[in-house]
Amino acid sequence: MSTDNSSTEKSVWRRAFEWHEARLPLVSFIDNAVGTKYPAPRNLNYFWNFGFLAGFVLVLMIMTGVVLAMNYIPHKDMAFDSVERIMRDVNYGWLIRYMHANGASFFFIVVYIHIFRGLYYGSYKAPREVLWWIGIIIYLVMMATAFMGYVLPWGQMSFWGATVITNLFSAIPLIGEPIVTFLWGGFSVDNPTLNRFFALHYLLPFVIFALVFLHVWALHIPGSNNPLGIEVGPADKIPFHPYYTIKDVFGIGVFLLVYFAVVFWGPNMLGDPLNYVVANPLVTPPHIVPEWYYLPFYAILRAIPDKLLGVIAMFGSILVLFVVPWLDTSRVRSANFRPVYRVFFWLFIINGMVLGWCGSQLPEGLPLIVGRICTLYYFLFFFVLMPVIGWMETPKPLPASIGSPALKAAE
């Protein structure tokens, strides 16, 4: 019946839809972005799920965050109690807050896998440098957002974390102290600091949302990279919908299983118990640690026994990602075809995890020494190994197309 209709006369719904699309092509826009009109390489593996997942977690964070903000009070005398009220009195407040707090951790897990996928498969290389840059900016804004969000419950770790992180800026020569006073809006972390952190914590996720649009836009100019890292012709592409939408939805299912396992059975596993003690500006806890996702950078900061150089190294460890497209001199994108680089890449991943462990320990003895060695390897990887291996390494032969190895095997 429907086929008869289309050949002779369009239904009223179809005509209304086309009338609207001619004026605002909203559905076509989505179809071009993540629908049937976006051809994607047919060999994308599950590591390619994490971009979509990151977008999903962003929406989850905004939704839970908005309802939390309806019950949260950004005042130094009321913030802590208002969070406890959310936990005890607000309907499902415990669930929403645990989803938000653990959502931050899972956001970082997803984004770290997303970044390392890009690093492994050479997704930062020409012509995707700007796409890579926008990704790094999103990551930086994410770090700022997460940090300010962690301050809001106004526990001991919130307060002293805020004090330590804002004091990083005091390392800047001459203007350091005035900048810190400006950041605080006072002479210590206090009510004005809490107020502005809340305002910015609410604002920045929407900035991220806008950046994600730029990220996806920049992705669509060259199209997706793929595990082989080769240029892909139309014959090797399949429409994003339904092939990758269904794969992404399946990935979200798996993600939700793991995420809610933590939300329900270990909601405080990734947090610090000290943040359930109300902020006290007169007593610093014996051991200040940031949330796990900052630990490697914290270790780099503490590895260097000079205030200014430590801060420069810490920020530098992230900013170096901006020049990775030029530090990597190899003509081959995917590390699957780079036997030497591949070894050092995985060493770099392990190195990052060891750095994270160092960051969680007191900065003395073994953790400090290990932290220094790992910091050295971190920068060695980017500034020496990446360019040198790119020159010296003989990559394995690349297939001409995604289908060619299979075709060859069939012959």
Add this chain to the structure above:
Amino acid sequence: MANTATAHSVASGTADGETRRDFLLHSTVAFGTVGTALAVWPLISSMNPAADTLALSTTEFSLANLQEGQAIIVVWQGKPVFVRYRTPAEIESARNAPMSDLVDPIKDEERVKKDKEKYLILVGVCTHLGCIPLGTKPMDPRGDFGGWLCPCHGSHYDTAGRIRKGPAPKNLAVPPYQYLDDTTVRIG
């Protein structure tokens, strides 16, 4: 590709034209829709009154100092509650009002407790659009029927708090309340 095409065309051959793929699609959409609705529910539910808000839902007050002809306002659940010690003339006028004159007909006896007819207890929120009617303070205008007059849109209430004139559709509400002793009342 060839396999799925074959499977599809074979499945299409069923009598009702439904394929296995249609079944999978429809059940996925159904599960997804129900799942999303369930997931959104806690977010919506969190906007309902919280446990501490519900815990504050009763108010107690004393009538001991209230004199005949006087009225007070008590706060209950963040709303004003009118408590008026009515004069015999006011009770008389409320009881004599013909039912046919009432917009929302109800007897005066049903709006007060037995043997406590002199005390009228009402939620002081106009049933039109939520303003607080005047008539509690001695100098307030009381409208054409000696009860309350809402200043926002001119609703007149009588000495039983019933709507007599103006846009309000219903009488001032009688809150749930009980006498704990002769002069102590608990609302809620």
